[in-house]
Amino acid sequence: MIELLNPVISGWSNYYSTVVSQEAFSHQDYLIFQKLFAWAKHRHANKSWEWISRKYWQTIGGERWVFATRPEDKDPQTLRKHNATPIVRHIKVKGDASPFNGDFIYWSTRMGKHPEAPHRVSKLLKWQKGKCALCKLFFRDGDVMEIEHKIPRSQGGKDEYRNLQLLHRHCHDVKTALDVAAGGMHDKHQVTEEPSTLKGCAVVRTD
Numbered sequence: 001m002i003e004l005l006n007p008v009i010s011g012w013s014n015y016y017s018t019v020v021s022q023e024a025f026s027h028q029d030y031l032i033f034q035k036l037f038a039w040a041k042h043r044h045a046n047k048s049w050e051w052i053s054r055k056y057w058q059t060i061g062g063e064r065w066v067f068a069t070r071p072e073d074k075d076p077q078t079l080r081k082h083n084a085t086p087i088v089r090h091i092k093v094k095g096d097a098s099p100f101n102g103d104f105i106y107w108s109t110r111m112g113k114h115p116e117a118p119h120r121v122s123k124l125l126k127w128q129k130g131k132c133a134l135c136k137l138f139f140r141d142g143d144v145m146e147i148e149h150k151i152p153r154s155q156g157g158k159d160e161y162r163n164l165q166l167l168h169r170h171c172h173d174v175k176t177a178l179d180v181a182a183g184g185m186h187d188k189h190q191v192t193e194e195p196s197t198l199k200g201c202a203v204v205r206t207d
């Protein structure tokens with residue numbers, strides 16, 4: 001039973017180690033303890049609480065209530081505890097766990113180093129931590145990106161970094177529609193995608 005449960009406990013704990021607390025793990029251990037004790041009590045219906053706890057649980061290495069075997073010739077097999085798994089915090093990707101994160105790191109690194117990577121795109125990409133300014137999702141390899149002036153140049157917006165943001169093309173279209181619907185001005189015509197050997201690159205036209 002220990003051999004069957006340990007991989008499940010390890011897998012579950014590792015999977016959730018970035019999103020739950022140590023208390024949550026301890027609670028899981030408590031729930032398992034309750035179930036194991038009920039199982040043991042069922043097996044030995046006429047034995048006392050003390051007898052059952054001595055038979056199935058041990059103190060090993062200072063750790064109390066370890067569900068373990070008692071072999072005479074070798075080390076005991078022990079049931080893994082959830083709270084033995086350290087909690088790992090990944091603040092940046094919290095709620096954004098994505099199979100594309102790895103791609104993004106590879107891709108943005110490549111973009112930054114590539115001689116043909118538009119300097120503005122790679123700089124904005126780093127500032128925005130690889131995410132679209134509108135939908136906040138990671139850019140993926142192959143996404144068409146566009147650089148937008150936050151304040152349109154026609155309204156005095158300058159062509160400088162703090163007035164620029166990088167968006168998905170489809171997000172830019174959505175934003176343009178919203179701006180127009182709100183009666184605002186939008187200088188989408190200033191932004192264009194330039195044919196490039198790099199997929200997904202966009203540049204602001206300088207004219």
Ligand SMILES: [Zn+2]
Pocket residue numbers: 132133134135136137167168171
């Ligand atoms: Zn987007």
